[in-house]
Amino acid sequence: MTPKTGFTRWLAVLVAALFLSAPMAVCAADTPFTFGLLLVGPYNDHGWSQAHYDGGLYVEKTVPGTKMIYIDKVNPADRAGVTIPMLVDDMVEKGAQLIIANSDDMKDGTREAALMHPDVKFIHISGDDVLTGKASANLTNLMGKMEYGKMMAGFAAAMTTKTGKIGYLGPLINEETRRLSASCYLGAKYAWEKVLGKNPADLQFKVTWIGFWFNIPGVTADPTQVAQNFYDTGYDVVISGIDTTEALTVAGQKRQGGKTVWAIPYDYIGACSAAPQVCLGVPYFNWGPDYAALIKKLKAGQWASVWTWTDPDWKDINNHVTSAVGFKIGDALGDDAKKALDKFIADLGAGRVNLFTGPLNYQDGTTFLAAGEKATDKQIWYLEQLLAGMEGQSSAK
Numbered sequence: 497m498t499p500k501t502g503f504t505r506w507l508a509v510l511v512a513a514l515f516l517s518a519p520m521a522v523c524a525a526d527t528p529f530t531f532g533l534l535l536v537g538p539y540n541d542h543g544w545s546q547a548h549y550d551g552g553l554y555v556e557k558t559v560p561g562t563k564m565i566y567i568d569k570v571n572p573a574d575r576a577g578v579t580i581p582m583l584v585d586d587m588v589e590k591g592a593q594l595i596i597a598n599s600d601d602m603k604d605g606t607r608e609a610a611l612m613h614p615d616v617k618f619i620h621i622s623g624d625d626v627l628t629g630k631a632s633a634n635l636t637n638l639m640g641k642m643e644y645g646k647m648m649a650g651f652a653a654a655m656t657t658k659t660g661k662i663g664y665l666g667p668l669i670n671e672e673t674r675r676l677s678a679s680c681y682l683g684a685k686y687a688w689e690k691v692l693g694k695n696p697a698d699l700q701f702k703v704t705w706i707g708f709w710f711n712i713p714g715v716t717a718d719p720t721q722v723a724q725n726f727y728d729t730g731y732d733v734v735i736s737g738i739d740t741t742e743a744l745t746v747a748g749q750k751r752q753g754g755k756t757v758w759a760i761p762y763d764y765i766g767a768c769s770a771a772p773q774v775c776l777g778v779p780y781f782n783w784g785p786d787y788a789a790l791i792k793k794l795k796a797g798q799w800a801s802v803w804t805w806t807d808p809d810w811k812d813i814n815n816h817v818t819s820a821v822g823f824k825i826g827d828a829l830g831d832d833a834k835k836a837l838d839k840f841i842a843d844l845g846a847g848r849v850n851l852f853t854g855p856l857n858y859q860d861g862t863t864f865l866a867a868g869e870k871a872t873d874k875q876i877w878y879l880e881q882l883l884a885g886m887e888g889q890s891s892a893k
């Protein structure tokens with residue numbers, strides 16, 4: 497073989513090798529980062545699950561090279577006998593590198609799945625495994641500080657009610673739902689006493705629980721019936737703590753029948769569309785920015801197992817690029833109430849108003865916060881009972 501022939505062969509082999517490797521490199525670059533959503537309710541529920549689904553769409557739009565897969569209706573009624581680890585196995589087989597589980601009742605299953613898949617990362621929404629030390633290194637917790645949004649809801653309700661009777665349509669009873677309903681009450685109490693100057697004894701705030709985040713026939717109380725009962729017994733504003741819009745729908749029906757009533761739905765920015773003529777507004781979650789930030793960190797090799805409880809962006813709580821929690825004012829909120837609410841929001845953001853400041857007692861009369869004491873995040877997170885002044889069960893037992 498001449499040197500020229502040997503060089504030619506070597507060059508041909510090199511060119512072939514480069515040619516063959518090029519498509520592989522392109523494929524690797526084009527492989528998307530797949531993340532999975534486990535949604536407790538329907539992806540289009542106009543509530544909690546749709547807010548998460550929209551957050552996933554935001555990630556796909558703003559973080560290059562990402563792809564969402566999801567499984568909705570992950571609850572005992574819709575998927576009897578199906579466990580979180582089973583669903584995670586399916587998502588991992590489809591290429592998911594990150595799983596987001598969006599409900600408190602998925603806590604145990606998500607923890608188990610994280611241990612089974614140490615190379616996959618997990619975000620559990622509303623959980624506290626990182627706080628309690630139960631989280632593995634691939635599991636993190638995330639929640640938005642909806643307590644502020646609920647304070648705004650309670651404030652709007654108290655500024656609007658003509659009877660002084662505000663109903664709260666609650667889901668199941670746990671620490672999350674206690675602190676959210678208590679936040680509503682504190683917002684209503686502040687508006688009633690500090691803004692309107694009315695007698696505290698004339699404000700009634702009642703919580704009725706249905707037993708889950710949305711209606712499960714034969715398992716939960718019917719939220720439509722609960723809302724109707726509120727309106728039929730003199731409550732003219734109902735604030736919803738469940739994932740679906742029954743309270744608003746019933747309010748719209750009552751208004752058509754001649755009753756002067758209002759409602760405040762929950763979770764999703766578009767929820768007022770079910771009955772805008774009676775909607776005072778909606779406190780909503782905006783999951784996209786936090787999801788995008790966590791996925792960017794993961795892709796950059798900066799994953800950490802942390803408990804994150806995200807504040808609103810007080811510069812603009814309705815900025816969809818920066819704020820985890822917002823409040824969309826409804827068509828039915830009066831002009832004076834809007835002005836008062838704007839000031840209340842500004843005071844919250846500036847720290848001029850802190851509603852979790854003592855003296856505050858629990859429902860049974862024991863002290864929650866002494867006079868002048870400001871609650872820590874953990875004290876609020878682990879609220880043990882409803883607060884004095886609220887009517888309703890503090891425990892499911």
